[in-house]
Amino acid sequence: MDVLQLLLSGLANGCVYGLVALGFVLIYKATEAVNFAQGDFMMLGAFVMVGLVNPHFMGLNFWLAVPIALLIMGALGYLLDLAVLRFMFGQSQTAVVILTISLGFVIRFIAGVIWGHEPQSLHSPLALGDVRFGGVVLSLADIAVIVVTLLMTLALWQFFQRTKLGLAMQAASQNQMAAYYMGIPVKRVQGAVWALAGIVACVAGILYASKGAIDISSGFIGIKAFAAAVIGGFGSLPGALMGGIIVGVIEPFAARYLPTGYSQIAPYAILIFVLVFRPHGLFAQVRVKKV
Amino acid sequence: MRFHFKTSYDQDIRLFPDWWNFSLYLALLLLMLVLPWLIDGFYLGEVTNVLIWAVAGLGLMLLTGQTGQVSLGHSAFMALGCYSCVNFMELGLPFLAAFLLAGVVTGIIGAIIAIPALKLHGVYLAIFTLALAILADDLIVILEPWTGGVNGYFAPVIEIFGIEINRWAAPETWYYLALGTSVFVALLYRNLLRSPLGRAFAAVRDSEISAQAMGVDVARTKTMAFGLSCAFAGLGGALMGLFAGAFNNETFNFLIAIQLLMMIIIGGLGFIHGAFLGAIVIAFLPQFLSILTDNLGSASIPGLETGVFGMILIAFILFEPMGLYGRWLKMRTWLELFPFARRDMFRRQKTYLKTERLR
Numbered sequence: 287m288d289v290l291q292l293l294l295s296g297l298a299n300g301c302v303y304g305l306v307a308l309g310f311v312l313i314y315k316a317t318e319a320v321n322f323a324q325g326d327f328m329m330l331g332a333f334v335m336v337g338l339v340n341p342h343f344m345g346l347n348f349w350l351a352v353p354i355a356l357l358i359m360g361a362l363g364y365l366l367d368l369a370v371l372r373f374m375f376g377q378s379q380t381a382v383v384i385l386t387i388s389l390g391f392v393i394r395f396i397a398g399v400i401w402g403h404e405p406q407s408l409h410s411p412l413a414l415g416d417v418r419f420g421g422v423v424l425s426l427a428d429i430a431v432i433v434v435t436l437l438m439t440l441a442l443w444q445f446f447q448r449t450k451l452g453l454a455m456q457a458a459s460q461n462q463m464a465a466y467y468m469g470i471p472v473k474r475v476q477g478a479v480w481a482l483a484g485i486v487a488c489v490a491g492i493l494y495a496s497k498g499a500i501d502i503s504s505g506f507i508g509i510k511a512f513a514a515a516v517i518g519g520f521g522s523l524p525g526a527l528m529g530g531i532i533v534g535v536i537e538p539f540a541a542r543y544l545p546t547g548y549s550q551i552a553p554y555a556i557l558i559f560v561l562v563f564r565p566h567g568l569f570a571q572v573r574v575k576k577v
Numbered sequence: 578m579r580f581h582f583k584t585s586y587d588q589d590i591r592l593f594p595d596w597w598n599f600s601l602y603l604a605l606l607l608l609m610l611v612l613p614w615l616i617d618g619f620y621l622g623e624v625t626n627v628l629i630w631a632v633a634g635l636g637l638m639l640l641t642g643q644t645g646q647v648s649l650g651h652s653a654f655m656a657l658g659c660y661s662c663v664n665f666m667e668l669g670l671p672f673l674a675a676f677l678l679a680g681v682v683t684g685i686i687g688a689i690i691a692i693p694a695l696k697l698h699g700v701y702l703a704i705f706t707l708a709l710a711i712l713a714d715d716l717i718v719i720l721e722p723w724t725g726g727v728n729g730y731f732a733p734v735i736e737i738f739g740i741e742i743n744r745w746a747a748p749e750t751w752y753y754l755a756l757g758t759s760v761f762v763a764l765l766y767r768n769l770l771r772s773p774l775g776r777a778f779a780a781v782r783d784s785e786i787s788a789q790a791m792g793v794d795v796a797r798t799k800t801m802a803f804g805l806s807c808a809f810a811g812l813g814g815a816l817m818g819l820f821a822g823a824f825n826n827e828t829f830n831f832l833i834a835i836q837l838l839m840m841i842i843i844g845g846l847g848f849i850h851g852a853f854l855g856a857i858v859i860a861f862l863p864q865f866l867s868i869l870t871d872n873l874g875s876a877s878i879p880g881l882e883t884g885v886f887g888m889i890l891i892a893f894i895l896f897e898p899m900g901l902y903g904r905w906l907k908m909r910t911w912l913e914l915f916p917f918a919r920r921d922m923f924r925r926q927k928t929y930l931k932t933e934r935l936r
Contacts, residue, residue, distance in 0.1 A: 320700045373895050379699050380647045384842060385894045387835060388887035395884025403879055502880075509711065512704055520700075547719045554708040561705045562693040 291422050292538045298428035300534020301435035302497070305490035306511035307518065307526035308442060309483045314520050315446065316455035316479035319371075319382040323390035324487060325508015330393055331359045331484075331491030332500045333401045336408050348411055352492065356485050363484025367477040375473065390505065398502045408495035427496040434493060438486065439527045446523065455479055513557035519567025528568070532556070590771045609756055613749035621748045627853070627860040628755035629820055632762050633813025634841050634852035639766060640806035641838065642847035643775070644799065645782030647699065649834050650706030651810045653713035656829035658683040658811025659818035660717070660724050663733065672735045672742075680812040687807025691800045710831035717826035729825025732818065744820065755816060762809055763849055769805070778802055810837075839890050845900025854901040862886065899923070 309324040321327075337343045338351035346354070370389070374382050412427040446452040458465045458472045465472050494500065494507075514533045518525025533553045540552035560567065581594060593599040613621055637651050658679045665675035694705050717724045724730070735742040735754075742750045769775045777798045780788035789795055818824040836859060844855025863882050870878065897904050903923075911918040 320703075370891065370895065377898070380641075380703070381894055381898065383647065383700060383703055384838065385891060388839065388890040388894075391883045391887030392891065395880045395887065398880045398884075399878065509707065513708070516701070516704055547715065551712060551715050554712050557708045558705065558712070561697060561701060561708075565696050565701060 292542060293535060294422060294424055295428065296535035296538045297531060298424070298431045298497070298534070299537065300514075300531035301431045301527075302490060302494050302530070303507065303511045303514045303534050304527040304530025305435050305438065305486060305493065306508055307515040307530050308439065308523060309486045309490070310511065310515045311518075311521060311523055311526045312442065312479055312483045312486060314515075315523075316459050317371075317476045318459050319374075319379060320386070320520075321483065322383060322386040322508070323393060323505075324483065325511060326390040326393040326397075326505035327359070327363070327484060327487035328491040328494060328508070329500065329502060329505035330362075330397055331355065331488030332408065332495040332504065333397050333406075333491075333502075334358050334488070335492050335495060336401065336406050336500070339409050340406070341409065348409070355492065356488050359484040359488035359491075360481040361484075363487075364477050364481040366484075367480035371480065372473055372477070390508075394502050394505060401502070403502060405499040405501040407499045408492070410492070410496040412493075412496040425497070427493070431493045431497065434489065435527065435530075438489060439523055442486075443523045451475070451478065510553050513553045516557055516567055517560050522567070525567060592767060592771070606760070613752060618748045621752050622744070623860060623864070625748070625752045625755045625820065627856045628752075628759045629813060629816045630837075630840065630856035630859055631813075631853045632755075632759050632816060633810050633837055634844070634856055635759075635762050635766055635849065636806045636809030636811075636813055637837050638841050638847070638849070638852045639769070639778070639809060640802055642841060642851070643770070643778040643782060644802035644806075646799065646802065647703045647838070648706040648806070649703050649831070649838060650709035650713075651807075651837055652814075652829045652831055652834035653706075653710045654683050654687055654807040654810040655814025655817060655833065656713050656717060656826075657686060657807075658814040659824060659829070660730075661811070662815035663730055663818070664723055666733050666735075671737075673737055676812070676815055679815050680808045683811025683814075684804045684808030687811075688800050688804030690807075691803030694803070695796055695799050706834075707831065710834045714826050714830065717829075725825065727825055729823055729828070730818075731823050732821070735819060744822065751820065755820075758812060758816060759853075762812065766809075766849055774798070774801060836886075839886065841900075842898075843890060843893050843900055845902030845904075846898075848900070848902040850902045850905075851900050858889075858901070859886075862889075 306324055306328050309327065310321060313319060313321045313324070335351060335355045338346050338355055339348055366389070370385070371382070374385060410427070412425075412430050414426065417424050417426060417429060446456060454465070454470045454475050455478075457468065458470055458475050462472055491500075494504065510533055511530065514529035515526050516529070517532055518527070518529030533556070536552050536556065537549070540549040544552070581588070583589065588594070593602065612624065616624075633651070633655055636654075637648060640646050640648055661682050662675050662679035665678055666672060668675075670678065690709070694702060697705055718726050720726075737754070740750060741747075742754055744751050770778075777788065777793045780791060780793050781795055781798050781802075785795055788798075814829065818828060821828060840855035840859045841852055842855070843858050844853065845851030862885070866881055866885060870881070893900060899906070907923055910922065
């Protein structure tokens with residue numbers, strides 16, 4: 287029973303990592319850039335929701351606030367691309383990495399100014415109930431996280447495989463020049479994917495905030511989500527979810543069975559291990575480049 | 578405007594291109610030597626801090642600016658340098674020997690770590706090194722017998738040839754230690770760039786494939802770059818920890834590594850001057866901001882420093898990717914060529930992206 291409980295709570299945590307990792311993968315898949323600010327996006331999404339729902343801010347109804355928050359974060363993602371990242375078009379990947387790291391700093395600063403530095407909790411209907419079957423207790427939020435994450439991954443995966451826009455995104459990343467020649471508006475497609483990443487981050491933020499308190503440094507779980515994305519193989523959507531679940535499940539077990547001090551190391555140790563022995567992740571999408 | 582009429586190949590790789598240039602740097606060195614008589618103890622401490630950051634920055638510059646590999650994990654190597662220096666001193670080695678040995682040890686360990694990391698490119702290397710930096714934080718806590726764990730260490734007394742280096746009683750001694758180290762590292766760096774190895778670094782940065790075609794051993798070059806870079810970062814870290822007086826796992830947080838990377842970008846990637854200019858920005862920005870908020874009469878805003886730092890960095894990446902030193906180069910060229918300078922002389926080359934992924 288104990289093992290099952292750990293497994294399930296790890297699964298719920300892992301799904302949050304997986305959702306943040308999905309954001310990384312989306313942007314990586316379509317623009318070949320890595321958004322180091324994705325964790326901070328998630329934090330911002332959660333705080334936007336707090337601002338809309340909590341009584342001492344606007345006090346809207348939860349279900350009304352969800353679409354508004356998603357819209358705000360989507361618009362923010364698009365505007366960010368329009369105002370900042372579009373100028374990086376044609377620059378090196380590393381420049382984008384550093385740019386997004388500093389964007390993360392700025393987002394954390396702005397969120398701190400608006401919502402303060404104390405931990406806050408979201409007034410969410412998901413945070414209330416518990417469900418128990420057998421000896422296992424799962425909160426409603428945990429179940430919501432698992433279900434929403436699975437649906438999101440499936441939807442996004444199908445989106446990339448089937449729809450015209452999804453295919454355009456893939457084309458734009460595989461060869462920008464050729465995509466231009468084929469009439470794909472590469473810059474606008476990239477804007478769309480940033481908006482999408484903002485929305486995914488907001489979903490992750492709402493779910494994360496439903497599970498517990500958030501503060502402005504919650505965005506650092508982005509680093510664990512990195513581990514998830516890399517383990518899954520950057521660029522694979524189901525891989526990101528798998529990686530997230532692996533990291534999420536290993537964490538509670540490491541905390542339970544390893545001596546203190548060693549348990550926090552586990553996700554990063556796995557990350558390094560995977561990078562050294564399978565540099566392109568478990569779901570590799572790269573073949574050796576021929577010159 | 579000065580013209581260089583070259584009569585031998587040696588002129589291309591001279592340490593200083595001409596007498597004018599040499600005398601400028603000589604004047605700068607003299608100014609730095611008499612600085613303790615010109616400014617008071619507080620500012621001397623700040624300048625010492627700048628020089629220490631610059632030493633660590635030169636380390637990362639060698640890797641990122643010269644060889645084109647991004648590292649977000651240099652705080653781990655700074656910590657390694659600091660803790661090994663202190664441990665050597667506890668074993669009874671004199672400070673100078675312990676200090677240099679710490680640099681060597683950090684360099685060797687860095688080179689060993691680089692061997693698996695070499696297979697990774699760009700973003701993957703950045704993530705790998707970021708994971709290293711976070712692991713280092715936990716490892717310091719685990720390796721308590723050598724590191725003092727969470728309680729940390731108090732810096733032992735430093736003596737060089739019988740002179741005690743004390744930050745509070747005699748700030749100029751610390752200043753000269755930092756100055757000596759930074760001049761030593763900068764000269765080493767400059768000489769490295771003139772050597773075949775330095776040329777190989779630049780070749781690897783500009784194109785790995787062409788470097789390979791020219792007969793450069795890419796794997797060996799990258800390992801050397803990583804090792805040397807870690808050695809310099811280790812020296813910088815040792816100075817930083819000892820200068821702070823007390824240090825624990827938090828002193829070498831992974832945010833330090835990110836700050837270091839941002840610092841060299843603000844200063845100017847690929848220039849020795851860039852490391853120093855960036856260090857000036859990073860060391861004086863907190864002071865400047867606190868003076869500013871005091872004058873505006875508002876209470877201090879938590880997190881303002883990193884927020885402003887992030888904004889400055891975004892502005893630099895968007896508008897001046899060559900950093901402060903690059904801006905100075907542009908202004909100097911404009912003045913030297915006066916009516917003939919053209920904007921496109923410094924135009925960035927754009928590349929269209931292609932991926933190696935298939936789906």
